[in-house]
Amino acid sequence: MSFQNPVFIPGPTNMPEAIRKACDMPTIDHRSPLFGQILHPVRANLQQILKSETAEIFIFPSTGTGGWETALTNTLSPGDKVLACRNGMFSQKWIDMCQRHGLDVQIIETSWGHGIPAGEMAGALMADTSHAIKAVLATHNETATGVKSDIRAIRNAIDAADHPAMLFVDGVSSIASMDFQFDTWGVDVAVTGSQKGFMLPAGLAIVGFSQRALDATKTAKLPRTFFDINDMTAGYAANAYPYTPAVGLMNGLLLATETLLGEGLDNVFARHHRIASGVRTAVDAWGLELCAANPDVQSDTVSAILTPEGFNASDIVSHAAEKYGVAFGTGLGEVAGKVFRIGHLGSMTDVMALSGIATAEMCMADLGLDIKLGSGVAAAQDYYRGNTTQTLKDAA
Ligand SMILES: *Cc1c(COP(=O)(O)O)cnc(C)c1O
Numbered sequence: 001m002s003f004q005n006p007v008f009i010p011g012p013t014n015m016p017e018a019i020r021k022a023c024d025m026p027t028i029d030h031r032s033p034l035f036g037q038i039l040h041p042v043r044a045n046l047q048q049i050l051k052s053e054t055a056e057i058f059i060f061p062s063t064g065t066g067g068w069e070t071a072l073t074n075t076l077s078p079g080d081k082v083l084a085c086r087n088g089m090f091s092q093k094w095i096d097m098c099q100r101h102g103l104d105v106q107i108i109e110t111s112w113g114h115g116i117p118a119g120e121m122a123g124a125l126m127a128d129t130s131h132a133i134k135a136v137l138a139t140h141n142e143t144a145t146g147v148k149s150d151i152r153a154i155r156n157a158i159d160a161a162d163h164p165a166m167l168f169v170d171g172v173s174s175i176a177s178m179d180f181q182f183d184t185w186g187v188d189v190a191v192t193g194s195q196k197g198f199m200l201p202a203g204l205a206i207v208g209f210s211q212r213a214l215d216a217t218k219t220a221k222l223p224r225t226f227f228d229i230n231d232m233t234a235g236y237a238a239n240a241y242p243y244t245p246a247v248g249l250m251n252g253l254l255l256a257t258e259t260l261l262g263e264g265l266d267n268v269f270a271r272h273h274r275i276a277s278g279v280r281t282a283v284d285a286w287g288l289e290l291c292a293a294n295p296d297v298q299s300d301t302v303s304a305i306l307t308p309e310g311f312n313a314s315d316i317v318s319h320a321a322e323k324y325g326v327a328f329g330t331g332l333g334e335v336a337g338k339v340f341r342i343g344h345l346g347s348m349t350d351v352m353a354l355s356g357i358a359t360a361e362m363c364m365a366d367l368g369l370d371i372k373l374g375s376g377v378a379a380a381q382d383y384y385r386g387n388t389t390q391t392l393k394d395a396a
Contacts (some may be wrong), residue, residue, distance in 0.1 A: 006348070008356040010143050012195035012202055013346030019199055019259065022290040023252035030247055037240030038250050043236075044211045045257035046206060049175065049265065050190055052182035055208035058232050059253070064172035064193035067205035068094050069101075071168045071189040071222035073215040074209075078102040080290040081132045083124055083165065085109075085116040085149075089143035094169040094170060098137070098359060101222055104225045106133065111371040112145050115297040118153035124162035135166045135188070141174035144332040145291045146304035146341065150179065155344040157327050166213055172196060175206075175299045176260055177272045188213040197301070198256045202320055203249045208313035209368070211341040217396060269300070275344045275353045276300040276388050282357045282376030286375070291339050300344035305360075308369065313340040316363045323366065333349060350384040 006014050028034045043057040050057075060066055064065040076082070082103050084095050087110040093343045108120050116138055121196035125133065136158060141148045151169055158165055171180050175190065176197030182190055187210065194204035209229065217230060225231075231242040233318060260268055283290060283305050291304035313331055317340050320326045329341030341361065344353055357376045364371040 005324075005326050006352045006355065006357075007351070008342045008344065009194065009327050009329045010343030010345060011195075011342060012191075012350075013199055013343065014198055014261070015201070016347045018255050018346075019252050022165065022255040023248045025248050025251050028247060030245050031238070031240045035245070035247065038247065038254050039236065039239060039245075042250055042254045042257060042349075045261060048261060049257060050180060050182040051184065051265075052208060055182050055190070055210060055272055056229075056233070058207045058209065058229050059245075060205040060207070060227060060232075061249075062205035063195070063202050064170070064191060064205060065200075067073070067191035067193060067207045067225075068097055068170065068171070070205060070207045070227040071191055071213075072098060072101055072103065073164060073220070073227055074135055074229050074349075075213050075220050076101075076103060076188065077169075077219070077221035079104060080134045081106060082122065082135045082137055084134045084137035084248075085121070085139075087114055087116065087145065087147065087332075088112050088139070089144035090142055090170060090172070091137075091139040093334060094137055094139065100363070101302065111293075112142075113147060113291045113293040115147055116149040116154060117324040118150060118157045121154055122157035122160050123297070125158060125163040125165065125259055128163065129159075131164055133165045135164065135168050137168050137170070139170040141171070141299050141301055143173040143333060143341075144304070145339075146299040146302045147292045147297045148174065148296070148299045151187070152181070153186045153283055158184075159186075164215065166210075166286060173213070173301050173345065177268065178299075179265075179269050180218060182208055182210075194253060198253060200249060200252045203246050204253060204373060206253075210223055247251065261335040270344060272348075274384070275348055275350060276303065277387070278350060278353055278380040278383045279303050279357060281346055282380040285375045285379035286361075286371050291335060302341055302343045304331070304335065304339040304341045306331075306365065307340065307345075311367075311369065312337045314361065315367055316340045320359055320363045320369060322357050324362065328355070328356075328360065349389050350388060354384070362369055363368055
């Protein structure tokens with residue numbers, strides 16, 4: 001595998017050189033004011049990226065999965081009921097985590113390729129007149145299927161039912177790449193990680209808590225130690241952690257957040273939308289379909305592309321790695337072998353995306369699919385020529 005090629009997996013994403021270097025720093029005392037000079041600005045920047053005035057930000061040496069556990073264990077008690085939709089591998093894994101923690105999960109089964117049905121959520125909440133449901137879990141962007149869901153609609157469903165349930169959102173593959181509005185959407189816990197939109201290696205779980213979620217920790221009885229946010233809060237006041245923080249990664253995160261805010265969040269989101277639209281134009285030119293069932297749910301961070309019946313889509317991924325040294329994502333769970341995924345989030349430009357589209361074309365042609373070389377590339381080129389707003393600040 002050549003290290004010169006960009007990766008097109010939906011995380012870990014490509015690392016800009018400057019951000020990579022920022023992770024590489026000498027040892028400092030992580031209980032000193034010097035560490036505070038990383039910790040406090042990074043938390044303030046993350047608040048801005050979540051679009052929140054008040055969210056308490058916690059950063060754990062962990063991954064997105066640890067962020068899920070932070071959300072659950074700090075706010076819920078064994079046997080508590082939660083409402084969740086299963087529409088892909090990541091929502092499935094979060095549900096599995098709930099069940100392993102002894103939570104009672106009411107599951108809204110949704111076919112993979114569709115977004116969370118807010119109407120069904122509203123129905124389930126209205127039917128829950130005793131308010132047994134303590135939290136609603138929503139995966140903002142299903143990375144397995146390339147499907148985004150409308151979080152505002154889910155908040156509206158909770159409000160329409162006049163239900164007190166908290167709203168927990170997995171934003172691991174959306175936050176910092178697609179618009180996320182913690183305050184406006186009334187999110188109670190938002191979860192993300194370092195290795196997707198933040199363009200860093202894996203190693204940090206990033207979690208935002210609303211005041212309501214913080215209050216819930218007072219009565220939550222699920223066991224927690226490593227992910228206890230109260231221990232974390234006590235440490236933060238003294239520039240410290242209850243254990244050893246991943247200082248280098250956090251220094252990288254400081255630069256990553258500065259880079260994103262410097263580009264401007266609206267520009268970051270527009271760039272992701274433009275790049276994704278070019279990829280979708282190419283898919284269309286190939287005569288293939290996305291797993292995402294309709295344009296409203298198409299993700300701007302990852303495209304899951306259906307291949308013809310009888311063809312193993314994973315062959316594209318292994319062939320791309322072996323012959324061209326390029327990484328695409330395989331299909332997961334129910335869509336294994338049916339889709340391959342092009343990740344187009346993080347440090348990505350139109351030109352990088354074109355190289356991924358060109359590589360996918362070569363692989364599909366090599367493997368005997370009826371794909372005309374250059375067809376997707378030309379379609380995407382046309383799209384980018386007409387829509388580019390590339391500036392020097394883009395994708396530093
Ligand atoms: C990647 C991902 C996760 C898991 O994150 P890890 O950092 O691998 O633990 C969870 N949810 C979504 C939507 C993801 O894309």
